[in-house]
Amino acid sequence: MENSQLTGTQRTLKLLQLLLILVPFTLPLWVQNEYYVHSILGRIFIYTILVVSLDLVVGYIGDISIGHAGLFAVGAYTMGILNSTAAANAGSTMHLFLEWPFLPSLIVAVIVTGFFGFLLGFPSLRTSGPYLAVTTIAYGLIIYTFINEQEGLTNGTKGIQMARLNFFGVNFNDNKFIWIVYPFLLLVMYLKSNLSKSFWGRAFEAIKFSNIAAESSGISKVRFKLTAFIMSACIAGLAGALFCHLDSYIAPNTFSMDFSVLALMALIFGGVRSTFGNIIGMALVVILPDLFTWFKDFRLMVFGILLLLCLFFLPNGLAGLLKKYFPKLFEKQHPIFTKEDKAPAEFMTDNKSTELSPLSLSKVEMRFGGLVAVNKLDLNIKPGSIHGLMGPNGSGKSTTVNVITGLYNQTAGDVSAFGKSIGKMKTFERAQLGIARTFQNLQLFADLTVLENVQVGLHKHYKSSFLAVLLGLPSVAKEERQKQVEAYRLLEFVGLAHLANEQAKNLAYGQSRRLEIARAMALKPKLILLDEPAAGLTTLEINEFNEIILKIKHAGIAVLLIEHHMDMMMKISDEITVLDFGKKIAEGIPADVQKNPEVVKAYLGSEGATHA
Numbered sequence: 001m002e003n004s005q006l007t008g009t010q011r012t013l014k015l016l017q018l019l020l021i022l023v024p025f026t027l028p029l030w031v032q033n034e035y036y037v038h039s040i041l042g043r044i045f046i047y048t049i050l051v052v053s054l055d056l057v058v059g060y061i062g063d064i065s066i067g068h069a070g071l072f073a074v075g076a077y078t079m080g081i082l083n084s085t086a087a088a089n090a091g092s093t094m095h096l097f098l099e100w101p102f103l104p105s106l107i108v109a110v111i112v113t114g115f116f117g118f119l120l121g122f123p124s125l126r127t128s129g130p131y132l133a134v135t136t137i138a139y140g141l142i143i144y145t146f147i148n149e150q151e152g153l154t155n156g157t158k159g160i161q162m163a164r165l166n167f168f169g170v171n172f173n174d175n176k177f178i179w180i181v182y183p184f185l186l187l188v189m190y191l192k193s194n195l196s197k198s199f200w201g202r203a204f205e206a207i208k209f210s211n212i213a214a215e216s217s218g219i220s221k222v223r224f225k226l227t228a229f230i231m232s233a234c235i236a237g238l239a240g241a242l243f244c245h246l247d248s249y250i251a252p253n254t255f256s257m258d259f260s261v262l263a264l265m266a267l268i269f270g271g272v273r274s275t276f277g278n279i280i281g282m283a284l285v286v287i288l289p290d291l292f293t294w295f296k297d298f299r300l301m302v303f304g305i306l307l308l309l310c311l312f313f314l315p316n317g318l319a320g321l322l323k324k325y326f327p328k329l330f331e332k333q334h335p336i337f338t339k340e341d342k343a344p345a346e347f348m349t350d351n352k353s354t355e356l357s358p359l360s361l362s363k364v365e366m367r368f369g370g371l372v373a374v375n376k377l378d379l380n381i382k383p384g385s386i387h388g389l390m391g392p393n394g395s396g397k398s399t400t401v402n403v404i405t406g407l408y409n410q411t412a413g414d415v416s417a418f419g420k421s422i423g424k425m426k427t428f429e430r431a432q433l434g435i436a437r438t439f440q441n442l443q444l445f446a447d448l449t450v451l452e453n454v455q456v457g458l459h460k461h462y463k464s465s466f467l468a469v470l471l472g473l474p475s476v477a478k479e480e481r482q483k484q485v486e487a488y489r490l491l492e493f494v495g496l497a498h499l500a501n502e503q504a505k506n507l508a509y510g511q512s513r514r515l516e517i518a519r520a521m522a523l524k525p526k527l528i529l530l531d532e533p534a535a536g537l538t539t540l541e542i543n544e545f546n547e548i549i550l551k552i553k554h555a556g557i558a559v560l561l562i563e564h565h566m567d568m569m570m571k572i573s574d575e576i577t578v579l580d581f582g583k584k585i586a587e588g589i590p591a592d593v594q595k596n597p598e599v600v601k602a603y604l605g606s607e608g609a610t611h612a
Helices: 008-030 034-061 068-083 102-126 129-149 175-196 199-209 211-216 221-243 257-270 275-291 293-313 317-325 397-405 427-433 450-457 466-471 474-494 509-522 539-554 566-572 590-595 597-611
Strands: 359-368 371-381 386-390 412-417 435-437 527-531 558-562 575-580 583-588
Touching: 008 034, 008 175, 034 068, 034 175, 034 199, 034 221, 034 257, 034 275, 068 102, 068 129, 068 221, 068 257, 102 129, 102 221, 129 257, 175 199, 175 221, 175 275, 175 466, 199 211, 199 221, 199 450, 199 466, 211 221, 211 427, 257 275, 257 293, 257 317, 275 293, 275 317, 359 397, 371 386, 371 397, 371 575, 371 583, 386 397, 386 539, 386 566, 397 427, 397 435, 397 527, 397 558, 427 435, 435 509, 450 474, 450 509, 466 474, 474 509, 474 539, 509 527, 509 539, 539 558, 539 566, 566 590, 575 590, 575 597, 583 590, 583 597, 590 597
Parallel strands: 386 558, 386 575, 435 527, 527 558
Antiparallel strands: 359 371, 359 412, 575 583
16 A cells, blocks of 8 residues: 655645744744733643643543533642742642642643543543533532632632742743743644544544444443543643643632633634644634623623534534635545555455354343343354344344343343353453444444544554554554555455545445445454344345355354345345244244244234235
């Protein structure tokens, strides 16, 4: 595979981008006005760091947080307690001034805030939407109340006065403060950019669009959500620690819930998942009240009106508007594939059949209160075979699949795969063991490209460490290229290679079904569960799907096929199990099952069975 080649226009834009990045470094050399550089620009930079932290949770994970002012406060007050001096706070009621140097204090502030983010992450595992938003509000209010009331530790409403910031005898409390803040902003944006373009970023977005599909691709929701909240908190803590030295003073009123709301507004104004949007959104929030004196008295009301207008007319924020009218400025570089990247016919033969049964169910029951959805089901799938699972609507087919993949824990009985009991395993653990699936109702990651959807399926095969991903090491880029080729080959396998760079939400229905199979195959499974893959397809598409499923079988992968299409099941299944009201009523080769009176009765009713 070749890397995408930059055009002349793109190279010019890259050069201009580099020059713009360097401009703030020069400001202290030729601008004397401290208000515009130190106070306004410095505030924009620090608050943008906070918005970047919020973007990780809201933009990538999809959880709404209205408590980030609390995390911002933790970082600020940790820095204040560690870095301030007793001399700078004469007459203070505080009992503790450690007088640490700036850099160690900054590191500890980031770590302490990360721990608070870890605690905040746990509610996100059980709640979402408005319930989580309310939880984050409460979290922020608890922190605000603590710093307001604990005068012995935080000096309460009197606040903490910071000592002057000096390095090597040079005062950085003037415009030169930009030389400290701006590099941290660039660092945070660099780390966020690396993360968003990696398999970590795709995992975050997968969780946002569908927890179930993400876990079925081998992604641990617990691990990635907690990591997102911890990293978000660390960045918010960094912003808070830097904020201490912006005005050389901190007090509780800065960290009220109003500030959390303004940060969220800035993110929405600018546009989520956009570095440029993070900057421009916060710049508006900082500059507008300064431009119009009357604005300050009605700040939240005016911002609320602007927010409603933005959500209605600019759902993707100002960054989305600019992308629409100046696409060249934000054009995403897509990988280019060569003929050598196309998979040889035997590329999927790594998964050889084994003597162990890919799946065995023994006396499995699934009850929902008094309803028995699966009733003492015994099922055994042979290695390298296509096993059909049939039954009328409501017979328990999809429930059985959900029990096998861990979405439901069986009420009784045992589920084992490859000779190992998996009944207590999480969904992502079963996926990592080699059990892949598709869904009766499509579960694609809409905003990701077709290629990226398949790369989500390859998630468990990435080996790069989290630190290597953040730093953007060459080994990470090399691994990413390799996985792109693997994903492209899977798209060739299902006939979607020509749509590799198309967004998944733009696919036709039949193409979306193919993409789900490609994503499931990316897991490199030993068993794949296809839950009604032919639903809604034409006869021609069904025949094409038959060929794909037979190719999967020939690669040595066992298939559990759940379908309503009788012709399809009879044509490609080696063995069929039929359910009715959660109970197995027939099992055997297709010809025998088709003639079974119980099966005929289940589908046609007793009167229809008599006529048959």
